[in-house]
Amino acid sequence: MTPGDSQPHLIGLLLGLFVVVAIASTVYWMLHPPTTVAERAARETERDIEDIVGSIIVVFSSDIHSEHMMALAARLAQKERAQLLAAYIIEVPLTLPVGAEMEVERRAALGVLATAEAIARQRNVEIETEVIPARQVSQGVLDLAKKRDAHLIVVGAYREGKYSGAPLGRAIEQIAANAACDVIIGVQGHKGKILAQKSPSMPKVNVEEVTY
Amino acid sequence: MADSAGTAQLTAAAPATPTLRRSVTPWGSFSWGYSDVGADIFVGLGLVLGAAAGASNVAFLFAGVVYVCVGLAYTELAAAYPVAGGGQYFVMRGLGDIFGFIAGWAVLLDFTIDITLFAWSCIDYLSKLLPILAFTIHPWTHFWTVLLLIVGLATLNFIGVRESSAFNEVVSGLDIASETAILFFGFVFAFRPELLIHTMHTSWPTPFNLMNGVSLAIISFVGLESISQAAQETQRPASVIPRTSISLILTILIFALSYSNLALGMQPAHALPLDAHGHEQQLWAFLGNEDNNGASVQVLASLVPYYGALAALYVPVLGAILLLISSNSGVFGSSRIAYAMSQARLLPSLFRSVHPKFRTPAVSIAIFCGFAILELIFAALPSISPGSKDVYARLFRGEDGITFLGDLYAFGAAASYSFVFLALISLRLNDPAVPRKFKMPFNIPFTYRGARVEFPLVAVVGFLGIFSILFFVMLTHVIGRIAGPSWIVLGIFGYLAYRRYKGYPMFRSRPHDWRNQQTKILQEAGELELMDEYLSNLKAVDEQRAKAGSA
Numbered sequence: 001m002t003p004g005d006s007q008p009h010l011i012g013l014l015l016g017l018f019v020v021v022a023i024a025s026t027v028y029w030m031l032h033p034p035t036t037v038a039e040r041a042a043r044e045t046e047r048d049i050e051d052i053v054g055s056i057i058v059v060f061s062s063d064i065h066s067e068h069m070m071a072l073a074a075r076l077a078q079k080e081r082a083q084l085l086a087a088y089i090i091e092v093p094l095t096l097p098v099g100a101e102m103e104v105e106r107r108a109a110l111g112v113l114a115t116a117e118a119i120a121r122q123r124n125v126e127i128e129t130e131v132i133p134a135r136q137v138s139q140g141v142l143d144l145a146k147k148r149d150a151h152l153i154v155v156g157a158y159r160e161g162k163y164s165g166a167p168l169g170r171a172i173e174q175i176a177a178n179a180a181c182d183v184i185i186g187v188q189g190h191k192g193k194i195l196a197q198k199s200p201s202m203p204k205v206n207v208e209e210v211t212y
Numbered sequence: 213m214a215d216s217a218g219t220a221q222l223t224a225a226a227p228a229t230p231t232l233r234r235s236v237t238p239w240g241s242f243s244w245g246y247s248d249v250g251a252d253i254f255v256g257l258g259l260v261l262g263a264a265a266g267a268s269n270v271a272f273l274f275a276g277v278v279y280v281c282v283g284l285a286y287t288e289l290a291a292a293y294p295v296a297g298g299g300q301y302f303v304m305r306g307l308g309d310i311f312g313f314i315a316g317w318a319v320l321l322d323f324t325i326d327i328t329l330f331a332w333s334c335i336d337y338l339s340k341l342l343p344i345l346a347f348t349i350h351p352w353t354h355f356w357t358v359l360l361l362i363v364g365l366a367t368l369n370f371i372g373v374r375e376s377s378a379f380n381e382v383v384s385g386l387d388i389a390s391e392t393a394i395l396f397f398g399f400v401f402a403f404r405p406e407l408l409i410h411t412m413h414t415s416w417p418t419p420f421n422l423m424n425g426v427s428l429a430i431i432s433f434v435g436l437e438s439i440s441q442a443a444q445e446t447q448r449p450a451s452v453i454p455r456t457s458i459s460l461i462l463t464i465l466i467f468a469l470s471y472s473n474l475a476l477g478m479q480p481a482h483a484l485p486l487d488a489h490g491h492e493q494q495l496w497a498f499l500g501n502e503d504n505n506g507a508s509v510q511v512l513a514s515l516v517p518y519y520g521a522l523a524a525l526y527v528p529v530l531g532a533i534l535l536l537i538s539s540n541s542g543v544f545g546s547s548r549i550a551y552a553m554s555q556a557r558l559l560p561s562l563f564r565s566v567h568p569k570f571r572t573p574a575v576s577i578a579i580f581c582g583f584a585i586l587e588l589i590f591a592a593l594p595s596i597s598p599g600s601k602d603v604y605a606r607l608f609r610g611e612d613g614i615t616f617l618g619d620l621y622a623f624g625a626a627a628s629y630s631f632v633f634l635a636l637i638s639l640r641l642n643d644p645a646v647p648r649k650f651k652m653p654f655n656i657p658f659t660y661r662g663a664r665v666e667f668p669l670v671a672v673v674g675f676l677g678i679f680s681i682l683f684f685v686m687l688t689h690v691i692g693r694i695a696g697p698s699w700i701v702l703g704i705f706g707y708l709a710y711r712r713y714k715g716y717p718m719f720r721s722r723p724h725d726w727r728n729q730q731t732k733i734l735q736e737a738g739e740l741e742l743m744d745e746y747l748s749n750l751k752a753v754d755e756q757r758a759k760a761g762s763a
Binding site for chain 2: 007008009011012013015016017019020022023026027029030031033034036037038
């Protein structure tokens with residue numbers, strides 16, 4: 001045998017393979033330690049959340065300001081690749097037919113939905129927008145959720161100053177009570193920032209100033 | 213589940229001050245240990261080949277078996293008591309303050325040696341790319357470079373700069389991949405089983421040299437306690453540490469046994485240079501001579517067919533980086549241990565004083581780096597001063613610098629590990645309520661003071677093994693026989709003087725509330741299920757002992 005004679009020997013080959021397999025499997029085993037109860041619970045919750053956020057509807061109306069919730073929903077949708085729909089519900093009074101033209105409200109709705117689109121674009125999330133006339137906001141949302149087979153409804157709400165039987169507003173309470181899917185309600189605290197109306201950075205459309 | 217007494221303990225154990233953040237992941241914990249132990253083979257291989265010759269693989273096997281026992285003991289203890297301090301804490305808890313001090317003091321010796329030995333070897337590896345740094349050709353340049361490296365590391369730690377843990381993790385990953393590749397190519401293209409048998413047959417050492425080799429082989433396995441020292445910062449330590457420790461044990465064992473067998477049975481890709489007498493030399497002798505024993509892995513890698521050309525380029529750099537990290541771990545490891553010992557009132561408060569500006573344990577760093585420099589001077593003296601070479605030859609059988617450092621390293625490790633085994637046995641008997649998510653195998657169950665306990669047979673085997681290595685160190689190394697015990701004896705005198713001055717018990721332990729401390733440890737570790745189990749076990753053990761007492 002001379003230096004440079006480098007024909008593989010069967011035992012050498014087996015030993016070489018043993019080293020590679022033993023080191024690789026040791027490292028793999030090390031990186032997968034047993035989980036704790038808390039970690040298992042966290043993982044199950046994560047799985048549940050993935051199911052929840054398949055299709056998200058963010059609700060707006062003249063009384064429901066959900067821009068900040070929209071931003072949160074966009075982040076969620078971006079991470080979970082969920083479908084996002086921003087819906088503005090125009091409440092049509094009983095004195096008018098459902099199909100009545102309500103230009104001022106419609107213009108306000110377009111302004112709000114444009115903001116919602118811009119928020120989604122910032123996150124590179126695809127978004128659909130829809131303006132829906134309905135007799136009641138809650139019914140409009142519930143019908144839409146059923147039609148779209150939504151997994152999650154997101155709404156922003158003010159806390160009423162005093163107890164009135166529906167501290168978050170009747171529309172939101174009805175949505176929460178009757179929705180088939182999960183509902184996230186962003187309730188603004190006394191010094192909170194969750195709603196757009198009180199936030200100086202969020203452009204608002206003043207319905208009175210809209211001209212045609 | 214926690215009873216009312218347990219709840220009271222739990223409340224009492226609620227942390228009042230911010231604690232170390234648990235941010236070390238499984239890979240982080242592994243690489244923390246690997247950057248310490250993984251570097252050992254870079255130093256140990258050449259030394260063992262030089263001493264144990266054709267039985268180097270046997271020397272590594274013996275030391276490896278002992279190391280597995282040590283590793284299992286540390287794994288059990290670190291998972292059960294996940295606190296900073298490592299071996300010193302286990303021994304203090306199991307055997308009392310004075311033995312805790314001796315174990316910690318022996319570990320401190322190891323850390324100071326760690327600083328010098330790995331800085332020395334780091335330069336040896338770099339010298340394969342920059343021959344001007346070669347120890348045998350330019351001893352003064354080598355000495356000054358190592359000295360500057362130690363001073364530089366001390367300064368960096370003094371001002372609070374540490375290598376990023378991410379860097380540590382990347383280097384560990386690269387090194388594991390690199391060593392696996394070297395061994396794979398070496399075994400596949402250059403290993404000859406008949407050559408291995410021939411070398412073992414013709415170059416079998418004398419019993420004295422074999423014992424010498426075994427005592428040096430243990431240094432390839434020192435540093436596992438780094439994982440337990442980081443236990444306080446590791447995520448879910450009771451679950452993660454057993455995995456990382458066992459993985460580290462297996463990885464290092466595979467590397468050490470593979471390298472030693474490869475070195476004895478490898479057909480090098482190129483012809484080796486003739487020895488000083490003009491004779492052909494075998495690979496193991498070439499790797500173990502004074503020119504190459506500090507950088508033997510690099511030399512071996514460069515002789516592997518096909519892969520060697522690439523390995524020759526990067527192994528010196530990768531090896532040097534890993535050795536530098538290991539040397540740095542000696543600097544901050546010594547200050548960490550000294551801090552923990554000072555907190556336990558085993559060392560004066562000086563060792564836990566923090567620099568007002570840099571917020572680092574500046575005094576500890578200065579003192580232990582000072583010791584490291586003294587060790588460097590002692591190790592380098594025969595080379596840089598021809599006069600002292602004769603003195604060393606007469607008094608210390610002419611051991612070279614790196615062997616002297618290796619001796620002391622082996623002494624410190626063997627001494628502290630011996631105490632750790634005794635502490636493990638004591639804790640099994642006296643602290644059975646602590647949940648042990650990992651237990652050493654082969655235990656004998658019996659009733660001790662009214663409670664069911666398990667006697668660990670592997671700890672006895674490990675103790676006998678490590679004690680025999682301690683005996684080999686004392687028998688075969690003249691310097692180790694003198695310097696090692698001197699370090700311990702001087703330390704004990706200092707400890708007794710400090711305890712007397714402070715009015716603490718000199719030979720007995722200070723009172724410790726281990727139960728509350730353990731509850732707090734598990735709570736802070738996030739091991740809430742184990743905490744519940746501990747409180748429940750405590751209640752059961754108390755009842756068993758009360759029943760046994762009344763009977």
